[in-house]
Amino acid sequence: MSSAQEVPVHGDDLSESSLGPATMSTEEPQDRWVDLQFGWAGKTFHLRIAETDRVYDLKTSIRDLTTVPIERQKILGLVKGKLPPDQACIADLRLGSAKKFSLIGTPQGDEIKDPSQLENLPDVINDLDVDFTENLAAVNRYRHDHRNIRKIREMTENLQVNIITPLRPGKKLLVLDIDYTIVDTKPLTSGSLPPDECARPYLHEFLTALYPYYDVCIWSQTSWIWLETKLVELGMVGANRNYQISFVLDKKCMFTIFSEREGKPWSHHVKALQIIWNHFPQFNASNTVHIDDLSRNFALNPKEGIKISAYKNAHTAEARADRELVKLTRYLLHVANVEDFRTLKHKEWKSVVGRLPPPA
Numbered sequence: 570m571s572s573a574q575e576v577p578v579h580g581d582d583l584s585e586s587s588l589g590p591a592t593m594s595t596e597e598p599q600d601r602w603v604d605l606q607f608g609w610a611g612k613t614f615h616l617r618i619a620e621t622d623r624v625y626d627l628k629t630s631i632r633d634l635t636t637v638p639i640e641r642q643k644i645l646g647l648v649k650g651k652l653p654p655d656q657a658c659i660a661d662l663r664l665g666s667a668k669k670f671s672l673i674g675t676p677q678g679d680e681i682k683d684p685s686q687l688e689n690l691p692d693v694i695n696d697l698d699v700d701f702t703e704n705l706a707a708v709n710r711y712r713h714d715h716r717n718i719r720k721i722r723e724m725t726e727n728l729q730v731n732i733i734t735p736l737r738p739g740k741k742l743l744v745l746d747i748d749y750t751i752v753d754t755k756p757l758t759s760g761s762l763p764p765d766e767c768a769r770p771y772l773h774e775f776l777t778a779l780y781p782y783y784d785v786c787i788w789s790q791t792s793w794i795w796l797e798t799k800l801v802e803l804g805m806v807g808a809n810r811n812y813q814i815s816f817v818l819d820k821k822c823m824f825t826i827f828s829e830r831e832g833k834p835w836s837h838h839v840k841a842l843q844i845i846w847n848h849f850p851q852f853n854a855s856n857t858v859h860i861d862d863l864s865r866n867f868a869l870n871p872k873e874g875i876k877i878s879a880y881k882n883a884h885t886a887e888a889r890a891d892r893e894l895v896k897l898t899r900y901l902l903h904v905a906n907v908e909d910f911r912t913l914k915h916k917e918w919k920s921v922v923g924r925l926p927p928p929a
Contacts, residue, residue, distance in 0.1 A: 620660035753883035780812035
């Protein structure tokens with residue numbers, strides 16, 4: 570492994586002055602809360618919503634109370650005329666306390682409980698993405714958004730982390746996505762290919778090589794029941810490996826932010842590393858790296874993110890020849906002894922690997 574002095578990726582243009590502190594501010598302004606009441610299916614429901622929340626958050630609260638999916642909700646009487654778009658702030662609706670409205674919508678059916686029906690679940694949407702390292706002003710705005718700060722606090726308070734393997738002193742943290750990052754999700758969930766043929770080539774070698782230097786967190790945009798099934802099928806937990814998974818996070822630890830794409834409003838989920846750091850203060854921006862095939866998941870932590878190509882079509886010869894994890898292994902071993910990851914420019918990781926001497 571190369572020494573820290575050999576890492577030629579210093580001088581990141583994502584400076585603290587341009588982006589703000591690498592760790593999101595924990596100072597939370599005092600929100601004004603609005604009490605609302607609505608009727609649905611002959612019942613009365615009450616909810617509280619912060620003025621810094623968005624219309625999307627209101628719909629999410631309604632969904633949690635009624636199980637009516639957001640796309641099926643018809644909200645009547647909350648405002649005059651048409652309800653504003655999801656990104657609109659609640660404060661802009663000028664709602665009075667104890668405002669009443671009506672909901673029309675069919676509730677969601679019974680949840681799928683049989684893992685054999687996994688093929689009926691939709692894929693994680695993979696087609697839209699944006700590189701937030703190219704829009705530093707936007708990243709700074711998202712980090713200091715009052716709503717986003719509150720969401721991180723709420724996620725932190727509600728999160729109960731199940732430690733699978735004890736964290737080790739002095740190790741860095743590797744946060745690793747699953748779907749289309751280390752596995753082709755579609756054939757795995759449908760059962761059309763054996764699990765070991767769905768895994769990205771060199772997955773276990775990748776984790777084995779890095780485990781002496783990094784504790785491993787799996788963070789996936791799927792629910793826990795399916796995530797646990799995937800990890801077992803892939804042999805990443807419950808198997809005799811030379812690496813261990815420390816803990817696992819699922820979609821409940823993600824929340825929606827309202828950003829922009831090509832100059833237009835855009836909303837998407839995000840993985841805020843601050844939630845992990847709040848639970849485990851030994852980790853922070855100086856020793857955490859996040860691997861994902863979607864840059865949008867890095868919106869609040871662009872400097873800590875390493876985007877790799879999506880892994881799909883595992884049944885093809887081209888996919889079986891994939892060497893992305895081999896290259897990533899070399900990079901992460903190369904920087905493993907760097908004291909502060911904030912001095913690195915992870916976006917150029919492939920160029921760094923290209924300049925390394927061939928492995929012995």
